[in-house]
Amino acid sequence: MPKYLARRIGQSLLTVFLTLTTVFLLVRLAPGDPASAYAAPNATTAELARIREQFGLDDPLLVQYGLFLRDLFTGDLGTSYSFSSPAFDVVLDRMPYTITLAVSAIAVTTVVAVPLGVWMARRADTRRELGANVLTIAGQSMPDFWTGVMLLTVFAVVLPILPASGFTTWSGLILPTATVAVLQLALVSRLVRREMTTALASSYITVARSRGVSESALTWRYALANSAVPLVTALGTRFAALLNGVVVVEVVFGWPGVGSLVVRALETRDYPLIQATVLVTATLAILVQLLVDLAYPLLDPRVRLGKAA
Amino acid sequence: MAEETPVTAGPPLLEATDLQIELITAHGVVRAVDGVSFTVRRGETVTLIGESGCGKSTTAMGVLRLLPEGLAVLSGSVRIAGRDIVADPDAARAVRGRTVSLIPQDPMTALSPVHTIGHQLGDALRLRHPGMTRTEARDKGVELLAQVRITEPRTRWKAYPHQFSGGMLQRILIATALAAEPELLVADEPTSALDATVQASVLDLLMELQERTGIGMLMITHDLGVARLVSDRIHVMKDGRFVESGSAQQIVERPAEPYTRELLAAVPRVGTWDEDGDGRSEPVAEEAAS
Amino acid sequence: MTTAVSAGRPSAVTARDLARATATRQRRGARLKLWAGAICTALVVLPVTLAGVLPLPGANTQDLSRRRLPPLSEGHLFGTDQLGRDLLSRVLHGGQVSLAVGVLAVLVSGLIGIAAGAAAGFFGGWIDAVVSRFLEAQLALPLLMMLLLVVALFGPSVTVITCVIALAQWPEVARLTRSLVLVEREKAYVAAARVLGLRSWSVLARHVIPNVVRPASLVVLLLLAQAVLLESALSFLGAGPQRPFATWGRIISDGQDYITTSWWLVTLPGLVIALLVVGVNLLGDGLRDRTRPRSGKGA
Numbered sequence: 001m002p003k004y005l006a007r008r009i010g011q012s013l014l015t016v017f018l019t020l021t022t023v024f025l026l027v028r029l030a031p032g033d034p035a036s037a038y039a040a041p042n043a044t045t046a047e048l049a050r051i052r053e054q055f056g057l058d059d060p061l062l063v064q065y066g067l068f069l070r071d072l073f074t075g076d077l078g079t080s081y082s083f084s085s086p087a088f089d090v091v092l093d094r095m096p097y098t099i100t101l102a103v104s105a106i107a108v109t110t111v112v113a114v115p116l117g118v119w120m121a122r123r124a125d126t127r128r129e130l131g132a133n134v135l136t137i138a139g140q141s142m143p144d145f146w147t148g149v150m151l152l153t154v155f156a157v158v159l160p161i162l163p164a165s166g167f168t169t170w171s172g173l174i175l176p177t178a179t180v181a182v183l184q185l186a187l188v189s190r191l192v193r194r195e196m197t198t199a200l201a202s203s204y205i206t207v208a209r210s211r212g213v214s215e216s217a218l219t220w221r222y223a224l225a226n227s228a229v230p231l232v233t234a235l236g237t238r239f240a241a242l243l244n245g246v247v248v249v250e251v252v253f254g255w256p257g258v259g260s261l262v263v264r265a266l267e268t269r270d271y272p273l274i275q276a277t278v279l280v281t282a283t284l285a286i287l288v289q290l291l292v293d294l295a296y297p298l299l300d301p302r303v304r305l306g307k308a309a
Numbered sequence: 310m311a312e313e314t315p316v317t318a319g320p321p322l323l324e325a326t327d328l329q330i331e332l333i334t335a336h337g338v339v340r341a342v343d344g345v346s347f348t349v350r351r352g353e354t355v356t357l358i359g360e361s362g363c364g365k366s367t368t369a370m371g372v373l374r375l376l377p378e379g380l381a382v383l384s385g386s387v388r389i390a391g392r393d394i395v396a397d398p399d400a401a402r403a404v405r406g407r408t409v410s411l412i413p414q415d416p417m418t419a420l421s422p423v424h425t426i427g428h429q430l431g432d433a434l435r436l437r438h439p440g441m442t443r444t445e446a447r448d449k450g451v452e453l454l455a456q457v458r459i460t461e462p463r464t465r466w467k468a469y470p471h472q473f474s475g476g477m478l479q480r481i482l483i484a485t486a487l488a489a490e491p492e493l494l495v496a497d498e499p500t501s502a503l504d505a506t507v508q509a510s511v512l513d514l515l516m517e518l519q520e521r522t523g524i525g526m527l528m529i530t531h532d533l534g535v536a537r538l539v540s541d542r543i544h545v546m547k548d549g550r551f552v553e554s555g556s557a558q559q560i561v562e563r564p565a566e567p568y569t570r571e572l573l574a575a576v577p578r579v580g581t582w583d584e585d586g587d588g589r590s591e592p593v594a595e596e597a598a599s
Numbered sequence: 600m601t602t603a604v605s606a607g608r609p610s611a612v613t614a615r616d617l618a619r620a621t622a623t624r625q626r627r628g629a630r631l632k633l634w635a636g637a638i639c640t641a642l643v644v645l646p647v648t649l650a651g652v653l654p655l656p657g658a659n660t661q662d663l664s665r666r667r668l669p670p671l672s673e674g675h676l677f678g679t680d681q682l683g684r685d686l687l688s689r690v691l692h693g694g695q696v697s698l699a700v701g702v703l704a705v706l707v708s709g710l711i712g713i714a715a716g717a718a719a720g721f722f723g724g725w726i727d728a729v730v731s732r733f734l735e736a737q738l739a740l741p742l743l744m745m746l747l748l749v750v751a752l753f754g755p756s757v758t759v760i761t762c763v764i765a766l767a768q769w770p771e772v773a774r775l776t777r778s779l780v781l782v783e784r785e786k787a788y789v790a791a792a793r794v795l796g797l798r799s800w801s802v803l804a805r806h807v808i809p810n811v812v813r814p815a816s817l818v819v820l821l822l823l824a825q826a827v828l829l830e831s832a833l834s835f836l837g838a839g840p841q842r843p844f845a846t847w848g849r850i851i852s853d854g855q856d857y858i859t860t861s862w863w864l865v866t867l868p869g870l871v872i873a874l875l876v877v878g879v880n881l882l883g884d885g886l887r888d889r890t891r892p893r894s895g896k897g898a
Binding site: 019266281 | 624625628632635732742743744745748749751752753824828831832835836848852855858859862866873876877880881
């Protein structure tokens, strides 16, 4: 187990490192010059050169990369061009908002999608289930920015009962959560249906039924426990994706998380800020997936105890 | 299907009359079981034998009403403990795990892989005896495991299915079936997934059990060797119908139908167990990690 | 449904049993999804492809005297936008770009995915290690963020956006192809072909890939739905193609400012996207249900 853990963490670090390098190269190889974004509109060539020097952009690419790595290992991700403060701190300031939204969305998703998926599996192919099935397809087909704008219009403009943007009161969390949850709900409940349909058709369920085990125990104790690994994997993957910043939804609702931050960083070519955002979000996402991997032994004894008899 | 050897007295535990099972598949309606009648009484073993696809397993699952509701249409009647489970789905639920138990075909997939043996056996016990505490269920379960010759039952109570060999799992499943204290056992090819030597020990166990408790048994097999060894009466099944019925001795020694003779000829030497040849071998020392 | 039953005993299967059978219900469900999917898709795709020949005002023709007319106004079925442009015409012309990007992206990602997945599954070894690493990394990456980054840096041309979406999608195809090839590789005909002295790459190209393309192509429709959604999200964030026509996400993002007074500017283009994606998803789901019938267990 420790050996597996070490290898797994090693792989994760490698992934983060490769991601960062890719981003570093991408931003610098692309056309466009950040200096012009920060200089006065009619800046002279000399002024632009001075800004470039200040940002360290006049060094050869390899030197820049070396400096970037050196700073990375000392925990310094550079200073954000637009915020004029350490990029890492700017990202960390935004992180709690993104985490709040992600946790709230995944909680709503779990609470609704699991019972819904189980119900769909037990009623599979009936008229009502077909209706629910088509609704989940609709749920995963609506563009989330559109769902967001529509919810916003109805609940903040037409019936002004909820705040339209920002996060000043907890009620401000409702609309963004609902918008994110519609899509996640559709995806997760369909997965639960698929897994539970397979589990309920398994031989061990029929044999347990022959022992007189009730249908509800068969569903909730036997079949659900056997679907736990794919279910937790899916929820973990969804959660990791949400931590990456629900860019679109954050923009629609003016949510002060990393998603809206990254859009701004891209607009202003704020290289250190882009790099810091990618580092923090990729690390978090990988951490969540690592935790999911580590949860497998708790969910499945075959992983915990080895396959051999 | 006349009763030729009235082995035991009393009303039949299981009485199937003109049982017909039709399966509604994507390719049309298939009549898997075409009007069969048979009875099983206390203390006797009745065997349905035939090649795969002849409808014998469908019959076994049908009499327990374990075929998916959206797939199988049952007609005729099946009386277990006096209640007709074809007419009344609740009757099937009432007798399962009380009057009748199932020993399934493939022991490797018949237990939930993420629950311990103890959890599943304890469940079966506490369903039968609703007042039973966990400790009592455990003591009783350990006793049952010992009865089916699982060594160190107390430590294995907490083990998971994947830690056992196929033969041990089948014995555990027999113990689980016995937890219901049933009067009737339906054994659906209980040995066909097992190695030859293990087959013998499982069959021995079942016969010893029957001698001790007088349980009635409906045995499903494709193996005439097995059938000859355990049965009082044999029904030879083909295309959903019984082609020949009679006492075990009569069927083996004086088969009337050409189909039965073909089946007999397929057994290399009567008395040995024809191995399925799936290559699943039993560990020599059945010591699972515990 | 044929009733293949020998003469004699009458069948006990009633019409009600047949109607309630799982097989019947599954077939009915699949048929309903296919029909509904085909109708929804056609409702969007046909007008979009015919946008050029339909009698519509130009998509970029402004008429400041006829600004923000509501739907069903004279000559403007969907109304007009803040610059007096016909909304229906904008949606249909923008849809041509959206659809073209989606179809191209799926083609590119399908080719890359099948090639990479097949090579990884068939040859194993270091090729598999490299491809699998990519597949894993893609799961961990902040996807939309990376896409935005690339578009922000290289400009929102149709080519860049197509490539970016293909880049986001190929792992899905690769993962599926790899698992299919892993199964296919163990089959007897592969060994036979090798014994006959065929080179392994020609076994792969001539025998293995044709056998996995059909099951792998089932995801194509689902990928197309995703690609359309992804493109509209990018364009909503201002990273979508502008020329020759603004795409759906952009139209919605422009209309956002007028949401309180002119609801149709956001609602109608959104409904068009949803209708298309629902249709494509329903088609994909229905096809999958139909080709993978869950069979009940027999005797």
